Amino acid sequence: MMEVINFILGAVLSVVMLFFAYMSSHLVSEKKAGKTIPLPWEKNYEYQDIDSIRSQTNGAKRKKQNAIATAEAGVFEKHKVKYTDGDNT
Numbered sequence: 001m002m003e004v005i006n007f008i009l010g011a012v013l014s015v016v017m018l019f020f021a022y023m024s025s026h027l028v029s030e031k032k033a034g035k036t037i038p039l040p041w042e043k044n045y046e047y048q049d050i051d052s053i054r055s056q057t058n059g060a061k062r063k064k065q066n067a068i069a070t071a072e073a074g075v076f077e078k079h080k081v082k083y084t085d086g087d088n089t
Contacts, residue, residue: 026039
């Protein structure tokens with residue numbers, strides 16, 4: 001009975017390690033090619049330049065983060081402040 005459990009656990013562990021090795025190899029080949037390469041289970045996927053994808057997602061994330069930070073912190077706008085003669089600015 002213990003041998004069967006060891007065999008099953010070994011098989012599962014081997015499959016997991018094989019998956020990680022495949023994904024690592026896939027990422028290296030994408031980096032060398034400079035564009036995304038669809039995985040076997042992805043269908044109707046267009047080849048795109050990796051840098052353009054990253055810049056699109058990073059730009060969108062940055063805009064969203066800036067908008068959230070601006071809304072939360074409140075931006076100081078000097079031109080909207082009314083100064084009087086007694087201010088030491």
